[in-house]
Amino acid sequence: xxxxxxxxxxLIDPASGLDQPGGxxxxxxxxxxxxxxxxxxxxxxxxxxxxxxGHCLMPGLVDMxxxxxxxxEEHKGTLExxxxxxxxxxxxxxxxxxxxxxxxxxxxxxxxxxxxxxxxGLAKVYPYxxxxxxxxxxxxxxxxxxxxxxxxxxxxxxxxxGDARIMQRALSYATTFGxxxxxxxxxxxxxxxxxxxxxxxxxxxxxxxIPRQAEVIMVERDLHLVRMxxxxxxxxxxxxxLAVDAVRRAKAEGLAVTCDTAPPYFALNETSIGDYRTFAxxxxxxxxxxxxxxxxxxxxxxxxxxxxxDHAPQDEESKRLPFGDAAFGGVGLETLLAITLExxxxxxxxxxxxxxxxxxxxxxxxxxxxxxxxxxxxADMILIDPGRAWKIVADKMQSISKNSPFDGRPVQGQVLRxxxxxxxxxxxxx
Amino acid sequence: xxAFMNAVTPDQxxxxxxxxxxxxxxxxxVISLLLDRAESYVEQNRQADKKRSLLRxxxxxxxxxxxxxxxxxxxxxxxxxxxxxxINMAVASSSVKKGETxxxxxxxxxxxxxxxxxxxxxSAGAVKLLxxxxxxxxINAGDGSxxxxxxxxxxxLTIRRRRGRIAGLEVAxxxxxxxxRVARSNIHxxxxxxxxxxxxxxxxxxxxxxxxxxxxxxxxxxxxLKDCDIVMMLRLQTERMQGGFFPSVREYFHFFGLDYKKxxxxxxxxxxxxxxxxxxxxxxxxxxxxDIGRSAIREQVEMGLAVRMACLDLLSANLSGGxxxxx
Numbered sequence: 237x238x239x240x241x242x243x244x245x246x247l248i249d250p251a252s253g254l255d256q257p258g259g260x261x262x263x264x265x266x267x268x269x270x271x272x273x274x275x276x277x278x279x280x281x282x283x284x285x286x287x288x289x290g291h292c293l294m295p296g297l298v299d300m301x302x303x304x305x306x307x308x309e310e311h312k313g314t315l316e317x318x319x320x321x322x323x324x325x326x327x328x329x330x331x332x333x334x335x336x337x338x339x340x341x342x343x344x345x346x347x348x349x350x351x352x353x354x355x356x357g358l359a360k361v362y363p364y365x366x367x368x369x370x371x372x373x374x375x376x377x378x379x380x381x382x383x384x385x386x387x388x389x390x391x392x393x394x395x396x397x398g399d400a401r402i403m404q405r406a407l408s409y410a411t412t413f414g415x416x417x418x419x420x421x422x423x424x425x426x427x428x429x430x431x432x433x434x435x436x437x438x439x440x441x442x443x444x445x446i447p448r449q450a451e452v453i454m455v456e457r458d459l460h461l462v463r464m465x466x467x468x469x470x471x472x473x474x475x476x477x478l479a480v481d482a483v484r485r486a487k488a489e490g491l492a493v494t495c496d497t498a499p500p501y502f503a504l505n506e507t508s509i510g511d512y513r514t515f516a517x518x519x520x521x522x523x524x525x526x527x528x529x530x531x532x533x534x535x536x537x538x539x540x541x542x543x544x545x546d547h548a549p550q551d552e553e554s555k556r557l558p559f560g561d562a563a564f565g566g567v568g569l570e571t572l573l574a575i576t577l578e579x580x581x582x583x584x585x586x587x588x589x590x591x592x593x594x595x596x597x598x599x600x601x602x603x604x605x606x607x608x609x610x611x612x613x614x615a616d617m618i619l620i621d622p623g624r625a626w627k628i629v630a631d632k633m634q635s636i637s638k639n640s641p642f643d644g645r646p647v648q649g650q651v652l653r654x655x656x657x658x659x660x661x662x663x664x665x666x
Numbered sequence: 667x668x669a670f671m672n673a674v675t676p677d678q679x680x681x682x683x684x685x686x687x688x689x690x691x692x693x694x695x696v697i698s699l700l701l702d703r704a705e706s707y708v709e710q711n712r713q714a715d716k717k718r719s720l721l722r723x724x725x726x727x728x729x730x731x732x733x734x735x736x737x738x739x740x741x742x743x744x745x746x747x748x749x750x751x752x753i754n755m756a757v758a759s760s761s762v763k764k765g766e767t768x769x770x771x772x773x774x775x776x777x778x779x780x781x782x783x784x785x786x787x788x789s790a791g792a793v794k795l796l797x798x799x800x801x802x803x804x805i806n807a808g809d810g811s812x813x814x815x816x817x818x819x820x821x822x823l824t825i826r827r828r829r830g831r832i833a834g835l836e837v838a839x840x841x842x843x844x845x846x847r848v849a850r851s852n853i854h855x856x857x858x859x860x861x862x863x864x865x866x867x868x869x870x871x872x873x874x875x876x877x878x879x880x881x882x883x884x885x886x887x888x889x890x891l892k893d894c895d896i897v898m899m900l901r902l903q904t905e906r907m908q909g910g911f912f913p914s915v916r917e918y919f920h921f922f923g924l925d926y927k928k929x930x931x932x933x934x935x936x937x938x939x940x941x942x943x944x945x946x947x948x949x950x951x952x953x954x955x956x957d958i959g960r961s962a963i964r965e966q967v968e969m970g971l972a973v974r975m976a977c978l979d980l981l982s983a984n985l986s987g988g989x990x991x992x993x
Contacts, residue, residue, distance in 0.1 A: 436875030440690075442790035442812030442850060445874065512791030556769060558789030560810065 239263045240658060241279035245288035245619070247272065249295065250588050251596035251608035260293060262615035265657035270609050286660075288619055291652055294591060296328025296616040298607045299572060300496060300598040301472050301544030303393070303565070304330075304361070305637075307348065308337025313549040313636045315349070318569065319358035321634035323662040325570040326651035327545070328616035329599070329606045330359050334366040335393035341366035341377040343385040350386060358661055360616070362604065367392045367406045367417060373399055376406060383413040388602045391418035391472070394519060394548075394564070396454055398424040403458060407467025416468040416494075416601075419458055421479060422520060426450035431560050433506045433521040441512065443559060446521050452478035459486045462493055470601065471495040473546050475520040477530030484539040494601055495539070496593070498546035499568060499575035500641050502531040508641060514555045514562035515630075516641045518546075532584055535593060542598040545572040549637030566641040570633050575642065577622055577649035587622060615658040624650035681980035685797045685804040688813035689854040697859060701823050703976035704969070708827075711747070711972060721750030724781040724982050728754045729771065730807070731787040736942060736967070737807050737816075741784045744974035750781075750982075768792055769799060776800040781982055785809075790847075803981040811845045816977060817941050818851035820970040822859065824962050825896055827969070828937055833860030838884075838891055838932070840866040840922065841900030841949050844873045844911075848941045849900060853879050866890035868922065870911040887922060891931040899924055899940045902949050915948055925951040929960075937962050 242260040247270070249255075256272035259279070279285040299322065305313040322330055332349065334340030340349065346363050353361035365382030367390045369375045379390055390410055397403045397419060406417050427446045432438050434445025455471060459482065462469045474480060474497050486493045500508075500518055505525045508516040516522055534540040548565025555562050572594060580590040599607030606616055630643035654662035679699055689697075710716060726745040728738050738754060745752035755775075757767055768787065775783065782803045785793045790810030797804040808814040826832055837856050843849045843865050853876075856863050863881045865872060872883055884890030891897060902918070912918050929936065938954060938961045946952045955961055 434874050436878045439873040439875045440850075440879065442810050442847060444811075447874075512794060556795075558768065558787065558792035558795055558810075560789045560791075 239283045241275055241283045241285040242288055242293055242617070243275040243279050243285050244290060245293035246290060247294070247609060248292045248588065248591065249609040250592035251295070252610070253588060254609070255588055260609065260615075260617065262658045265614055267609065267611055267613050267615050270611060286653075292620045292622055293609075293617055294620065295595045295607050295609050296618050296654060296656065297326050297573060297594045298329040298331075298598045298604060299327045299545045299547070299569065299594070300331045300542055300602060301498065302330045302332050302547040302569065303335060303549065304332045304349070305549055306336065306352070307345070311636070312551045315352050315361070316356055316358070317634060317636045318547070318549070319353060319356050319361065321567075321569040322359035323654040323656070324634050324651065325545075326573045326618040326620060326654055327359055327569055328618070328654065328656050329362065329604060331362045331364060331388055331598075331602060333391060333393035334364050335371060339366055339371050340364070341369050341371070341382075343378070343381050346382060346385045346387060357656070357659070359656065360606075362386070362388050362602070364389050364391045364418065366390065367397055368402060371395050373397055373402060376402070376409060379406075379409060380413060383415055387415070388604070389416045389418055389470070392420070394420055396420045396422045396424055400457060400461065404461050404465055407461055407465040407469060411465070411467055416470050418470045418472050419454065421451050421454040421458070421471045421474065422446070423450040423453045426453065430521070431517065432509055433523050435506070435524065437506050437509065441509070441559070448476040448478060448523060448527065451476045451520060452482050455479045455482045459491060459493065462491050466492075468492045473498045473501065473520060473544065474534070474540065475501045475523050475531070476527045480530050480534040480539055484534070484537070487539060494541045496542035496544050496598070497531050497535070497540050498544055499572060500546070500566065502528060502535060503575050503578055504528070504641060509559075512559040514557065514559055515566060515639050515643065517559060517562050517564055518566055518641065519564035532579065535579060536584055541593065541601060543572070543576050543593040544598065545569050549635055550639045551637055555639050566639050567633065567635045567637055568640070569635060571628055571640060571642050571647070573620065573651060574626070574628070574647035574649040578647070580622065581648050615655055617655045618651055619653040620649060620651050622649045624648065626650055681984060684984065685806075686815055686977055686981060687794050687797060687804065687806045689815045689818050689851045689858075690813065692858070694858055697819070697822070697855060700819055700973070700976050700980065701826060703980060704819070704823050704972040707972040707975040708969065711968070716747055717749060718747065719749040720979060721745065721748040721982055724750040725779070726750045726752045726782045726784065726978065727775055727780045728752065729757065729775065729783055729785045730755070731757045731768065731785070731792070732808070734786055734807070737786065740967070740970045741807065741974050744971055744978055747971075748975055748978055750978065768796060772796045772799040776802070781985055782978055803985060805977055805981065808847050810847065811850070812847050813851045814847040815851050816970065816973050817848045818855040819977070820966055820973040821852055821898065821939060821941075822855055823969040823973055824939065824966050825937065828962060829895065832856065835861045835896055836864070836894040837861050837896040837898060838864045838866055838894045839898045839900065840887065840890070840924065842871045842902050843867050843876065843900070844871045845903060846900050852898065853881055864890055864894065866922070868912050887924075887928040888931050891928060894932045894936060896937050896939065897924065897929065897932055899938070899950050901941060901943065902945055919948055923947070923949055923951060924954050926954060929954060936960070939963065939966060942967070
């Protein structure tokens with residue numbers, strides 16, 4: 237049994253609201269003591285210690301929307317490269333979308349990904365299962381078997397479940413296993429052919445647009461299906477004021493519905509596309525400034541439960557194309573924390589409030605034993621300096637793909653150390 | 667110092683950009699510079715001896731990723747009239763990954779040290795992307811639904827010659843605005859030169875937010891054409907005629923095709939323009955198109971050649987080793 241004392245820390249635990257000087261004691265992979273004032277007089281001499289230097293010790297981030305490219309597209313990212321990128325970004329738990337090749341629509345693929353990731357000993361990887369076979373939106377995948385194999389929830393990843401009857405059945409069937417369906421809320425026919433937000437900028441650039449209404453139409457349809465089925469529904473990466481409003485009303489009504497957003501949607505708007513910058517080509521597309529502000533409001537009032545990186549690695553060949561032909565998506569593992577902290581630095585939320593959507597909130601939604609500092613929890617922790625300034629440089633990222641929409645952005649908030657199961661897997665100083 | 671003492675001849679005025687990628691962002695002075703230079707070529711082209719040696723030793727490559735006869739021929743002739751070596755490259759538009767072809771082709775061509783690349787591509791922004799990968803000057807000959815600057819310039823030259831000015835004119839642009847690069851370039855140019863622009867089309871062919879580009883939008887020809895000086899018709903792409911944007915060609919022509927009855931709402935001497943090729947009986951009635959007194963459609967083709975000569979002239983003058991490079 238090996239014990240390790242983390243002393244001289246500012247403990248931040250968004251789950252309990254704790255923000256106090258204190259320490260943590262871990263034994264092997266578990267936290268066995270944590271609290272304000274712990275080791276205030278220094279650690280006992282017989283235990284190895286890590287001096288946190290007064291920096292924030294908090295639970296590792298839980299990222300509930302990540303695309304991994306292994307198996308299938310290892311040239312864009314391997315489990316190892318992306319799990320390492322996660323540790324640099326302070327993420328200790330990744331929940332990955334099933335759009336690998338082969339698709340995670342059966343147990344063997346799910347188990348392959350989970351097993352490979354476990355062997356790496358880096359960020360923990362929990363897969364979602366597909367809702368439909370091959371993500372084709374036609375027949376239900378073996379959701380029960382996937383659940384038994386460890387799927388945390390079901391989603392067709394970057395594809396909306398467009399067929400209302402399939403969605404109705406998926407919501408109904410998933411209740412059997414107590415798991416939720418995660419929807420990419422976008423009406424397929426309105427979005428067809430679109431490459432950026434519809435409106436003046438798209439018109440000026442001569443690019444086909446995706447109207448903002450494509451999102452809320454899907455949200456509203458699915459809310460009716462939740463009323464009909466009693467299913468449990470979660471919307472991924474919401475991007476519009478209209479959709480946030482719809483979810484806000486649904487929550488007030490008491491529906492079992494939650495949602496998340498991603499850093500681009502509260503930190504950027506469609507002007508980032510500028511003169512056809514393909515790194516800003518995301519799905520859903522970057523929207524208007526008023527939408528960005530509505531996403532911030534949704535985070536502040538709790539309508540939006542979680543923030544996920546929406547990590548989507550794309551290689552140069554799929555981005556160095558005319559805008560219309562380029563792939564959607566941006567990498568996000570290494571920028572999730574710093575961009576989320578903008579909510580705190582810009583005065584929208586307290587430090588604790590800003591960190592909850594990337595820790596306790598997503599862990600709670602998915603029933604993950606993660607995202608909190610408490611006795612008995614796994615020792616998945618990060619040490620951060622929320623004020624330390626740095627500049628995002630895509631070329632220096634650990635991800636194999638460098639398609640960050642935030643390249644060149646000055647940010648604040650540095651991960652100093654990442655601890656997973658009691659082992660330091662990333663140390664900024666080394 | 668002495669250069670500043672002497673009067674500047676028109677020959678010494680420079681085009682202040684490396685490429686011509688669009689009209690958006692060009693100042694009225696620069697547009698006038700291009701039009702004035704083009705004007706001089708109109709006269710030259712009407713002489714028996716048309717050829718000049720301005721571009722001797724220069725290589726111009728026409729790189730067309732999208733089919734075109736008129737624009738390509740116009741650029742080819744423009745280059746040859748100025749004594750340049752012109753090469754046409756048609757890149758199969760059917761190739762699966764157009765984008766890869768784009769960058770690869772750009773790199774390959776760049777290694778051959780051309781002086782000017784004239785590029786047309788079906789994707790908006792593609793010509794700009796290509797311009798970032800090459801060392802030569804690039805002229806956008808049309809990129810997706812984005813811009814087609816030389817078309818807007820030739821339209822402006824036509825208008826200016828016929829009306830003596832652009833400022834203050836009422837110009838109606840009619841038809842498939844949503845998918846038209848010609849419309850976008852013309853909106854930018856006409857606005858910056860002081861004309862007033864109206865758009866006339868069914869709502870399905872008007873892209874969202876276009877009012878913010880400084881235009882008035884009409885959904886009926888009669889009110890839209892009322893008292894206007896210039897009627898610019900756009901070509902309706904055949905692939906838009908399948909019922910997705912409007913029910914039928916018959917219905918479209920009934921409401922939006924230009925015939926004498928609708929034209930009667932415009933000023934008596936309103937000028938009719940069309941970028942070609944025309945769909946007779948779809949967006950324009952034959953007798954209107956062929957009306958010698960009203961239609962400037964054939965003149966537009968002539969102005970196109972002059973404008974493209976002016977563009978090649980002014981852009982190549984900026985290249986290093988150019989004849990007007992300061993000593």
